[in-house]
Amino acid sequence: MSSNVNEQMLTLGTQRSVIRELFEYGKKRAAxxxxxxxxxxxxxxxxxxxxxxxxxxxxxxxxxxxxxxxHGYTSAQGDxxxxxxxxxxxxxxxxxNYSKDTLYLTAGAAAALCCCLNGLCNPSDEVxxxxxxxxxxxxxxxxAQAKPVIIPADxxxxxxxxxxxxxxxxxxxxxxxxxxxxNPSGAVYSESTVKRLAELLDAKSKEYGHPIYLISDEPYRExxxxxxxxxxxxxxxxxxxxxxxxxxxxxxxxxxxxYVLVPDTVEDCDLVYAAIAGAGRSLGYVNAPSLFxxxxxxxxxxTSELRVYETNKNLLLKELRRMGYHVxxxxxxxxxxxxxxMEDDVAFAERAKAHDLLIVPGSGFGCPGHVRxxxxxxxxxxxxxxxxxxxxxxxCLA
Ligand code: PLP
Numbered sequence: 001m002s003s004n005v006n007e008q009m010l011t012l013g014t015q016r017s018v019i020r021e022l023f024e025y026g027k028k029r030a031a032x033x034x035x036x037x038x039x040x041x042x043x044x045x046x047x048x049x050x051x052x053x054x055x056x057x058x059x060x061x062x063x064x065x066x067x068x069x070x071h072g073y074t075s076a077q078g079d080x081x082x083x084x085x086x087x088x089x090x091x092x093x094x095x096x097n098y099s100k101d102t103l104y105l106t107a108g109a110a111a112a113l114c115c116c117l118n119g120l121c122n123p124s125d126e127v128x129x130x131x132x133x134x135x136x137x138x139x140x141x142x143x144a145q146a147k148p149v150i151i152p153a154d155x156x157x158x159x160x161x162x163x164x165x166x167x168x169x170x171x172x173x174x175x176x177x178x179x180x181x182x183n184p185s186g187a188v189y190s191e192s193t194v195k196r197l198a199e200l201l202d203a204k205s206k207e208y209g210h211p212i213y214l215i216s217d218e219p220y221r222e223x224x225x226x227x228x229x230x231x232x233x234x235x236x237x238x239x240x241x242x243x244x245x246x247x248x249x250x251x252x253x254x255x256x257x258x259y260v261l262v263p264d265t266v267e268d269c270d271l272v273y274a275a276i277a278g279a280g281r282s283l284g285y286v287n288a289p290s291l292f293x294x295x296x297x298x299x300x301x302x303t304s305e306l307r308v309y310e311t312n313k314n315l316l317l318k319e320l321r322r323m324g325y326h327v328x329x330x331x332x333x334x335x336x337x338x339x340x341x342m343e344d345d346v347a348f349a350e351r352a353k354a355h356d357l358l359i360v361p362g363s364g365f366g367c368p369g370h371v372r373x374x375x376x377x378x379x380x381x382x383x384x385x386x387x388x389x390x391x392x393x394x395x396c397l398a
Contacts, residue, residue: 012139019043022349022358029356039385040377042358044183044334046251047376048304054250057298061291074293076286077277078105078259082297086259089300094232102263104276105288107256109219109245110136111280115260116215116241117144117175118279119272125174130160131366132337134183134217146174153367158187158328158337160197169200171208176201180230181220184365184372185337186313186330188224191231198237211239211267219245219258222303224332225310238265241272246296248334251304257292309334312375312382319386323393334376337362341396345369348396355388 003010016024022042030038061070077083083100090098106112113136117127123145129137131153141148149168154161178197180189189197197214205211216233221244224230233240245258262273280286313330320327320338327338340348345361345368352359352371362370375382 008142017135018364019360022360025353026358033356036381036384038356038358039381039388040358041373041375041385042360044248044374044376045253046248046304046334047378048251048306048308050251051299051302051304053299053302054252054295057295058291061294061298065294070294071290074287074290076280078103078288079290079293079297082293085297086300090261092301094235096234096263098261098263102261102269102273104260104262104273104280105293106258106260106280106285107288108247108253108258109217109243110140110258111256111283111285111288112243112245112258112260113137113140113177113215113217114143114283115276115279115285116213116243117141117146118283119275119277120144120213121146121174124172126170126172128165128168128173128176129366130165130178132158132182132184132362132370133177133366134179135364135366137177147172149173150366153185155339155367155370156328158182158185159189159193162196162200165197165200169204169212171210173204173208173212175213175215177215177217178233179217181218181224181330181332182335183220183333184335184360184362184367184370185328186333186335187328188228188230188331191229191236194231194233194236201237201239205239213266213272214240215243216240217243219243219248220333222249223306223309223334225313225330228331230332234263234265238263239267241266241276246292246299249303249306250296250299252292252296255292255295256289257296258288308379309376312377312379315379315382316373316375320389323390324397325389325393334374336373336375337365337367337370338373340369340371341393343369345371351395352388352392355392357385357388357392 026040083103087098121144125146127141130151242261247253325338342348349361360372
């Protein structure tokens, strides 16, 4: 029987994500036992404020710029001056010479990814996704009528299982999504991993007679710990498209600003850029939020005070390991992805709830047997949660 609505969209719109379920549960529980007694590690909302320069830029724009211009439509791809300032910032930091015309501004990394996937893929093209992955990749890829192909996780260190990747590659593969620093594992793909990936994709692109694009999703680029280096992918692979966002680095997830960068090294870069612009048009994503185009451009060299995430990581890592949890040390982000202490990660996360610990089962990230802890919370909350983690460990390891 045909439905009045699109069945796939109805499912997406009515199925609440596990993360949202937990978040809602946390709010209900907080009303009963007090917010400070719920250890909600479910959601990836930055816990530090934006730098003062963000508010200063907003105030300055509001007081000095013609409001008709400021709040008016910009070009579909974003205001030219804003794109120029963002390109200049990239050029300073990565020693490039990108022009404003390599940038397509979007409402966050989510829209940037959708523009890339819709711009590149024809129906039945395949998109490679490495587990553990940001669950929306599946939704975005299917939304672009392409087929997601999952490469199982290398749980030893959350780099890439190259044997699995090699056996998945075939001429239908149009793109590979790489997310580094990674949500949910916190892993940063090393230079040697990136080089090996680039060599393989180069060889396969030649063999198949068409480029395999590398879509680099990097909203956590600046959230890295100690001396970890995040390789700049266009330095290693010419057909890289970058999806970026200020949601995490400037703590602005609600303001929805990001971009697609199509470096001029990309094969047929003008064509690719035009297809991305076309996807933006077809999805109704033209003209990213106007005020924040200018704010992010003005603050493109800056970040929030991100050090607290490393403090939290160090504290949690040391304590969890002491309690008997197995954790691969994150190189960045504000997530860690320990092994569940029960075979079934969903049952383990459920058991954690009895201690008012809200952690997300790894199954939703394509990596069962693990759980994600989002430690973008005040450090004191982590200190307070340790006895709950310990009680849970004692119960499961007994
Ligand atoms: N990609 C990853 C890996 C993320 O974790 C997120 C958000 O949490 C996004 C993309 C979407 O970010 P945005 O808020 O910029 O749309």
